[in-house]
Amino acid sequence: MPLDDNFQLDSKIPSGPLAEKWDQHKFDIKLVNPANKRKYEIIVIGTGLAGASASASLAELGYNVRAFCFQDSARRAHSIAAQGGINAAKNYQNDGDSVYRLFYDTVKGGDYRSREANVYRLSQVSVNIIDQAVAQGVPFAREYGGLLSNRSFGGAQVSRTFYAKGQTGQQLLLGAYSALSRQVAAGKVTLHTREEMLDVVIVDGKACGVVTRNLISGEIKSYSAHAVVLASGGYGNVFYLSTNAMGSNVTAAWKAHRKGALFANPCFTQIHPTCIPVSGHYQSKLTLMSESLRNDGRVWVPKDIAVSEKLRKKEMRPRDVAEADRDYYLERKYPSFGNLVPRDVASRNAKDVCDEGRGVGKTGLAVFLDFSDAINRDGRDVIEAKYGNLFDMYKQITGENPYETPMMIYPAVHYTMGGLWVDYNLMTTVPGLYALGECNFSDHGANRLGASALMQGLADGYFVIPYTIGDYLARQPYKKVSADHQAFKEAEKGVKDSIDQLLNMKGERSVDDFHRELGKIMWDYCGMSRTAEGLTKARQMVKDLKVEFEKNLKVIGSADELNQTLEKALRVKDFFELAELMIVDAFERNESCGGHFREEYQTPDGEALRDDENYRYVAAWEYLGEGKDEKLHKEDLDFEYVKLTQRSYK
Amino acid sequence: MKFTLKIWRQAGANQSGELKTYEIDNISSDMSFLEMLDVLNENLVQKGEDPVHFDHDCREGICGMCSLYINGRAHGPQRAITTCQLHMRSFNDGDTIVIEPWRAKAFPVVKDLVVDRSAFDRIIQAGGFVSVDTGGVPDANLIPIPKDTASEAMDAATCIGCGACVATCKNASAMLFVSAKVSQLAMLPQGQVERYSRVEKMVAQMDEEGFGSCTNTYACEAECPKEISVTNIARMNAEYLKSKFTSSDSFAGKS
Amino acid sequence: MATVVNIFSHTIGRKLIMALTGGFLIIFLIGHLAGNLVLFVEDSQLAFNEYTKFMTTNPFVKVLSYLTYISIILHVIYAIVLGRMNTQARPVRYSYNKPAQSSTWNARSMTLLGLIVLVFLIIHLKSFWFELKFGAVPMMEGTDLKDLHTVVIAAFSQWWYVIIYVLAMAGLAYHLDHGFQSAFQTLGLNHKAYTPVIKSIGRIFAIAVPALFALIPVYVYLTQNNIL
Structure with missing residues (x-):
């Protein structure tokens, strides 16, 4: 159902001074009496950092929670793969950090396309996350005195990043998973693994349940609840190759979008600068090397194209390139931040030097990340202690030893800042439907800073949703809509029909084949840099490919068994629709900001050129029906505290 | 590279299974083991056969979803890696590779190489x-x-x-x-x-x-x-x- | 108390029994070997028979011997109980398996090795212990001592009997090499610094003790048949 003509996005940002908004809001919103919490049921989709922490925290409060994940265990959600760390404004290092500084850095890092109030709250609760994780037994790195250790992380000039080797995401997720497991044992959370949400059900304008498919038996089932929380992650896999897990998908968020939740800033995707370069056509995913490597590694390419060519043909070894012939381009262009410039800047510069023909590696799409200076300075032992597991991983994948020859890296899609539009309470435009973590758009603006994703996922799950959902539930009757309601039947039928359609197509091409082609279009035209012309072309290409996808797809097997190709086909189908919206959004945003770089809009020295006058808003798109153009709604962003400046990392 | 694969195929939890033999060619030594299986599955889909089901997700050795007993060893012949981190350069051209699911009473087979x-x-x-x-x-x-x-x-x-x-x-x-x-x-x-x-x-x-x-x-x-x-x-x-x-x-x- | 008792219904508790009984039997082996070494002494008849008498009559030794019997029986029973559980834990076996890449043969073959030792034990007990208790072992001339020495020497003069002993001791050696350090692990005693030492001591023990046990019949055979 389309929204009213006079519909206005209401971000529900509390009034009052920035630092007091959240406390005041917590006081102002309605509470659910402890004895009444057990009368409410909440569905949570996803068991990553946001989903697991939300499920556990809500269950601890007394709500009945039903949690779903498509993996075989809640512990395998893709948050587990985050390597580097988690930011928190603890100022344990006495280096001048504060809630305000983290807030400021995040807003600036996001290139002024995020909401001040949300980001400030994120910075405030960041300190609680660390306390919570430590209390759960998360083994963060420590100093000899027994206190927590910190490091500085991409783009930050203070050491505020907490870490657990190169497996911080894993440890934080296992902490949240353990809290979740405790609630499963207590009977407060019913956990459904290998069960994927395929639609959200709305009755009387409120989200009241979901339809899922059991991935083992193929059974389509309805679950009703008083509220639905989506914590289903990002959509980087629209690019086919990304650092996301193979199963990461947009389906839950996209179904919500189709049912009326606005989708915000879909074109804001983050390209991570330090990934292992592509090695061939068969490549199924890209592996990220933690950005912490940039603390000690120096990025360079040869100054001369001829030298690069020799390196590509292996006629020369990287070690043999004389110091004078190397271009440490990040240090040269950004003397004060050097190799630690934000991700978007580092990525774009890598692309630029490769476009100039100075790239290295088999494909010429790689730059060096060199540790020889660090090893000479600190000794191999120190470097090994810091990055040993990353070096091993690199060696395992590429067959080269980074202690002896420089690593090669290239940017890859890593994170999506865009997502479901949510208000200050993390509620989408559909009442009772919430979005947390990467699947919402809220806190990172146009670019996410390193070590902030874990922070946001856990902030949303542990410390925001437990409060804000009460405000909605307190107004809801105890009796929930029955799962036998006509709306569920219709949703189930819709799901079954789309499955049948895919299975009955009997075309020629495999899902992967389509997905690969879609990803290539997106990477080429809607990736690291975009042009109006390219986007126009890409939109048509996606449309054409989608038409073919709907006629010529080949899915083997049946609907009532474990069928991984069917699962994939259902996900790719949604990626097609999303891809088009991303292109439209990128086309519409006639400026460059953060992860969105439009070649037409750059400063004379090639930096992103924002247009605050005309584009200082959140683009929230409304779905109007199959084949119809989506409608743009704008949420203007007001900056009361942070002064908008051209980002400069020089 | 070229390989003969012997893969455990089992349609469902309560069905019996067997090792089936597949030939596969044009495999790059830079491929991961799972990418090799992806290629096999693409071939099977083209032929209209049910692809081999196996668990996998992050493909960077941290989610713990991939499994596979490869040539008599859990996660294959290399030490300290998961199957998704195993690369075909660890095998010799022409090798026969036997792939079975984890075997344990507590880990019943769900389908093919997928266990619970x-x-x-x-x-x-x-x-x-x-x-x-x-x-x-x-x-x-x-x-x-x-x-x-x-x-x-x-x-x-x-x-x-x-x-x-x-x-x-x-x-x-x-x-x-x-x-x-x-x-x-x-x-x-x-x-x-x-x-x-x-x-x-x-x-x-x-x-x-x-x-x-x-x-x-x-x-x-x-x-x-x-x-x-x-x-x-x-x-x-x-x-x-x-x-x-x-x-x-x-x-x-x-x- | 209930849970302390139910310890034996859980794996770790059952393994504790294996470790404790195994550990006790290791100590027993030392004592037994010390006595047997008498056979190396020239003209050992009297010394050995006196030792035999001491072993069968001393009350303290009696207690120890009952402990030994109990240990053997429990070790065997729990080996069977755990072994069954372990077999049931994998109803469908791998059609292709290369366990040698990740563990040693003897660690995987403790049941087989234990069985070898058990069969040996039965033969051993039948030949000497049973004869001494219930059979017709003659008295040593001029003493009130049963002449087990003569029975032993007679037995060890047969080549096939010696071979059984040597093979059984080889089995015991492999069993001990794993069992010695394994008992410490089961008892929860694993330490970066000490475990390698324990493993080395275990290996030395596992080689030395069975070797000495095996040397006795070989020595007797060679001397009795005038080869040495």
Whole structure:
């Protein structure tokens, strides 16, 4: 159902001074009496950092929670793969950090396309996350005195990043998973693994349940609840190759979008600068090397194209390139931040030097990340202690030893800042439907800073949703809509029909084949840099490919068994629709900001050129029906505290 | 490169299975093992055959979802990696590769190479946590933890729950998995309060799931992609015995 | 108390029994070997028979011997109980398995090795212990001592009997090499610094003790048949 003509996005940002908004809001919103919490049921989709922490925290409060994940265990959600760390404004290092500084850095890092109030709250609760994780037994790195250790992380000039080797995401997720497991044992959370949400059900304008498919038996089932929380992650896999897990998908968020939740800033995707370069056509995913490597590694390419060519043909070894012939381009262009410039800047510069023909590696799409200076300075032992597991991983994948020859890296899609539009309470435009973590758009603006994703996922799950959902539930009757309601039947039928359609197509091409082609279009035209012309072309290409996808797809097997190709086909189908919206959004945003770089809009020295006058808003798109153009709604962003400046990392 | 693959095919949990032979060609040595299976599956789909089902997700060795018993070894021939991190350069052109699912009573086959490892989740649910609610916890730096202790706890906590330890153990024992979690929390101050009840509950659940017992062959440690040490098993044994013989709960018959 | 008792219904408790009984039997082996070494002494008849008498009559030794019997029986029973559980834990076996890459043969073959030792034990007990208790072992001339020495020497003069002994001791050696350090692990005693030492001591023990046990019949055979 389309929204009213006079519909206005209401971000529900509390009034009052920035630092007091959240406390005041917590006081102002309605509470659910402890004895009444057990009368409410909440569905949570996803068991990553946001989903697991939300499920556990809500269950601890007394709500009945039903949690779903498509993996075989809640512990395998893709948050587990985050390597580097988690930011928190603890100022344990006495280096001048504060809630305000983290807030400021995040807003600036996001290139002024995020909401001040949300980001400030994120910075405030960041300190609680660390306390919570430590209390759960998360083994963060420590100093000899027994206190927590910190490091500085991409783009930050203070050491505020907490870490657990190169497996911080894993440890934080296992902490949240353990809290979740405790609630499963207590009977407060019913956990459904290998069960994927395929639609959200709305009755009387409120989200009241979901339809899922059991991935083992193929059974389509309805679950009703008083509220639905989506914590289903990002959509980087629209690019086919990304650092996301193979199963990461947009389906839950996209179904919500189709049912009326606005989708915000879909074109804001983050390209991570330090990934292992592509090695061939068969490549199924890209592996990220933690950005912490940039603390000690120096990025360079040869100054001369001829030298690069020799390196590509292996006629020369990287070690043999004389110091004078190397271009440490990040240090040269950004003397004060050097190799630690934000991700978007580092990525774009890598692309630029490769476009100039100075790239290295088999494909010429790689730059060096060199540790020889660090090893000479600190000794191999120190470097090994810091990055040993990353070096091993690199060696395992590429067959080269980074202690002896420089690593090669290239940017890859890593994170999506865009997502479901949510208000200050993390509620989408559909009442009772919430979005947390990467699947919402809220806190990172146009670019996410390193070590902030874990922070946001856990902030949303542990410390925001437990409060804000009460405000909605307190107004809801105890009796929930029955799962036998006509709306569920219709949703189930819709799901079954789309499955049948895919299975009955009997075309020629495999899902992967389509997905690969879609990803290539997106990477080429809607990736690291975009042009109006390219986007126009890409939109048509996606449309054409989608038409073919709907006629010529080949899915083997049946609907009532474990069928991984069917699962994939259902996900790719949604990626097609999303891809088009991303292109439209990128086309519409006639400026460059953060992860969105439009070649037409750059400063004379090639930096992103924002247009605050005309584009200082959140683009929230409304779905109007199959084949119809989506409608743009704008949420203007007001900056009361942070002064908008051209980002400069020089 | 060219390979002969012998892969366990089983249509469903209650059906019988068998090894089927497939020939595959044009494999690059830079491919990961799972990418090689992707290629096989693309070929099978083209031929209209049901692709080989196998679990996988992150493909960077951390989610623990991939499994596979490759040429008689959990996660294949290399040490300290998962199947998704195994590359075809570890094989010789023309090799025959036998691929089977994890075999254990507690890990029933779901389809082809996919097994059900929910037993691990139930063990964690039995006690693999610190019972703290969200909020109301002390400042993170209030309790100092010696660096070595933290780092040893981290080494135990690095377990990805893939089940290779069970798969490779001649007794299909889950001791390494269970002990990793017990150890992590037993070493940290935060885990002390529930230290003894935790180990008892987790061990009881482990037994209930039908895993075998440990005969200290240490195959688990050798095959663990995260190189979790069997020292953790000894520590769990000690924790368990301490609990049985010294903890007051145990004598009172409470746990 | 209930849970302390139910310790034996859980794997770790059952393994504790294996470790404790195994550990006790290791100590027993030392004592037994010390006595047997008398056979190396020239003209050992009297010394050995006196030793035999001491072993069968001393009350303290009696207690120890009953402990030994109990240990053997429990070790066997729990080996069977755990072994069954372990077999059931993997109802479908791998059609292709290469366990040698990750564990040693003897660690995997403790049941087989234990069985070898058990069969040997039965033969051994039948030949000497049973004869001494219930059979017709003659008295040593001029003493009130049963002449087990003569029975032993007679037995060890047969080549096939010696071979059984040597093979059984090889089995025991492999069994001990794993069992010695395994007992420490089961008892929860694993330490970066000490475990390698324990493993080395275990290996030395596992080689030296069975070797000495095996040397006795070989020595007797060679001397009796005038080869040495």
